[in-house]
Amino acid sequence: MQQSFAYLSWAIWIPIVSGLVILVVGSDARAQLTRWLALIASLAALTVTIPLIQHFDNGTAALQFVEHAVWIERLGANYGLGIDGLSLWLIPLTAFITVIVVIAGWEVVTQRVAQYMAAFLILSGLMVGAFAATDGLLFYVFFEATLIPMYLIIGIWGGPNRVYAAFKFFLYTLAGSLLTLVAIIYLWVQSGGSFEISTWQALPLSDTEQRLLFVAFLMAFAVKVPMWPVHTWLPDAHVEAPTGGSVVLAAIMLKLGCYGFLRFSLPIAPDASHDLSGFMIALSLIAVIYIGFVAMVQTDMKKLVAYSSIAHMGFVILGFFIFDTLGMQGAIVQMISHGFVSGAMFLCIGVMYDRVHSRQIADYGGVVNTMPRFAAFFLLFSMANCGLPATSGFVGEFWVILSAVQYQFWIGLLAATALVLGAAYSLWMYKRVAFGAVANDHVAALRDIGAREFLTLALLAVATLFMGLYPKPFSDAMQASIVNLEQHVAIHKKTERRGEP
Numbered sequence: 001m002q003q004s005f006a007y008l009s010w011a012i013w014i015p016i017v018s019g020l021v022i023l024v025v026g027s028d029a030r031a032q033l034t035r036w037l038a039l040i041a042s043l044a045a046l047t048v049t050i051p052l053i054q055h056f057d058n059g060t061a062a063l064q065f066v067e068h069a070v071w072i073e074r075l076g077a078n079y080g081l082g083i084d085g086l087s088l089w090l091i092p093l094t095a096f097i098t099v100i101v102v103i104a105g106w107e108v109v110t111q112r113v114a115q116y117m118a119a120f121l122i123l124s125g126l127m128v129g130a131f132a133a134t135d136g137l138l139f140y141v142f143f144e145a146t147l148i149p150m151y152l153i154i155g156i157w158g159g160p161n162r163v164y165a166a167f168k169f170f171l172y173t174l175a176g177s178l179l180t181l182v183a184i185i186y187l188w189v190q191s192g193g194s195f196e197i198s199t200w201q202a203l204p205l206s207d208t209e210q211r212l213l214f215v216a217f218l219m220a221f222a223v224k225v226p227m228w229p230v231h232t233w234l235p236d237a238h239v240e241a242p243t244g245g246s247v248v249l250a251a252i253m254l255k256l257g258c259y260g261f262l263r264f265s266l267p268i269a270p271d272a273s274h275d276l277s278g279f280m281i282a283l284s285l286i287a288v289i290y291i292g293f294v295a296m297v298q299t300d301m302k303k304l305v306a307y308s309s310i311a312h313m314g315f316v317i318l319g320f321f322i323f324d325t326l327g328m329q330g331a332i333v334q335m336i337s338h339g340f341v342s343g344a345m346f347l348c349i350g351v352m353y354d355r356v357h358s359r360q361i362a363d364y365g366g367v368v369n370t371m372p373r374f375a376a377f378f379l380l381f382s383m384a385n386c387g388l389p390a391t392s393g394f395v396g397e398f399w400v401i402l403s404a405v406q407y408q409f410w411i412g413l414l415a416a417t418a419l420v421l422g423a424a425y426s427l428w429m430y431k432r433v434a435f436g437a438v439a440n441d442h443v444a445a446l447r448d449i450g451a452r453e454f455l456t457l458a459l460l461a462v463a464t465l466f467m468g469l470y471p472k473p474f475s476d477a478m479q480a481s482i483v484n485l486e487q488h489v490a491i492h493k494k495t496e497r498r499g500e501p
Contacts, residue, residue, distance in 0.1 A: 006067050008081040010048040011091060012129045015041055015098065019121035026114025035106055038117035042102045045124065046095035056088055058476050061484035063134060076193040080134040085481030086262050086332065087131045089474055090255060093339045097251045098124040101244040104347055104456050108354055116157060120244060123149040127252050131259060136184050136195040143256060147173055150245065150253065158240040165240035172233040176223035183216035201267040210272035217265045224257030225313045228287045238306035243350030246302065250309050251343035255335050258316050266320065270489040280321040285414050287314025292421030301359045304429055305345045308385060311418060312338050318415060319400040322407045323489060328482045329475050330399025336474060337392035337467055344381040344460040351453055356442045361432050365439025370446040375434045377457040382430040384464050386422035392467035
């Protein structure tokens with residue numbers, strides 16, 4: 001679908017250009033002006049994503065809202081943008097979370113306000129660019145460029161060990177991406193000098209080529225997800241990042257890795273994806289079960305939610321490699337839901353940290369007595385985090401479990417343990433933080449959330465409940481694209497490709 005209005009370009013460049021303008025005109029002396037500029041820019045970027053949903057055609061798997069311009073003519077690289085059902089909801093989600101982060105940091109961030117707001121706006125535009133790119137080189141540029149603002153966000157506004165956490169985040173993700181660059185160059189050569197992802201998906205690659213390409217892409221996307229055992233950077237990054245950094249990291253940046261599997265690994269290396277599906281399912285189940293137990297023993301609330309994110313992303317990868325329409329739908333729904341729920345969980349932890357300056361569970365107790373409105377929101381999101389029916393956290397996990405049971409009963413049974421483990425670590429944390437008598441003077445002095453904090457949590461609560469009660473708009477939009485991807489992968493199975501019965 002060719003569109004006369006460049007919605008995708010506006011969604012990418014409004015936040016990036018606005019961030020650069022704020023860097024120039026903003027300052028701590030004009031902090032309030034800076035905040036308002038950032039809010040207006042983030043709302044404008046969110047507004048231009050609304051027509052993507054309104055005018056999206058659910059009945060086709062073809063790319064829509066396509067934009068095309070020559071970028072580096074000599075290399076055959078183009079400024080190519082377009083979305084299908086796999087990427088549609090990730091773009092409004094990115095813009096929505098950016099608005100939440102700007103509002104959440106309104107009073108909390110008092111130093112380097114312009115740089116803080118600009119970093120998040122630029123990061124938002126770069127992430128939208130990665131989700132919308134149809135040119136492999138353009139995707140790689142956006143994908144790698146997201147490291148820079150997040151590195152600065154952790155390194156400048158983070159906690160005491162922020163420099164260590166920022167370097168670990170940067171080195172893990174950059175090292176993983178180098179092999180992907182090699183894979184992109186190889187595909188460019190094999191396709192006769194084209195960076196079009198759709199061209200790469202049609203290449204007649206041998207088994208060996210597909211396996212090597214799959215491993216190369218796996219190195220980048222597994223780190224970004226993150227999958228076990230390359231997940232160790234995430235808890236450190238979350239603990240040291242400011243609240244806004246944790247929200248964006250969990251809600252959006254992890255999805256870049258998941259999206260990479262959908263856009264590159266599965267369609268470009270379908271045979272290798274089938275051959276290595278058992279390996280990927282095993283890694284996913286380890287993430288779901290082992291990391292669930294790891295989350296249970298955490299004493300730091302941020303670390304607990306960080307490990308729960310790894311477990312939830314294990315569900316996403318499991319849904320992809322079952323190669324079933326319902327499983328893939330559930331996985332993508334889980335990606336979107338996790339954006340709402342994990343972002344809200346980190347905001348809740350940030351609300352308490354701003355008042356007590358501690359993330360340790362032991363430093364709290366009886367919060368419901370002094371912050372009843374906050375405790376109600378925190379309970380809702382804790383329930384959603386463990387998959388309570390009628391919340392968005394239930395829909396995707398349930399679909400993946402159903403698909404896994406149909407695929408193999410024992411895999412479904414092991415995957416279902418996530419619901420038990422999720423309830424264990426989420427509700428046990430909530431019980432120790434919120435319930436009981438007021439534990440100490442710090443908790444006794446707590447004040448309940450104000451209008452700004454109420455607004456951010458209420459918006460996420462509405463999104464969580466709406467998706468949990470009525471997931472149809474999300475599943476309908478992705479149906480055609482998932483069926484198309486599943487058929488593409490199935491057609492390229494080795495037996496069919498070789499003409500064997």
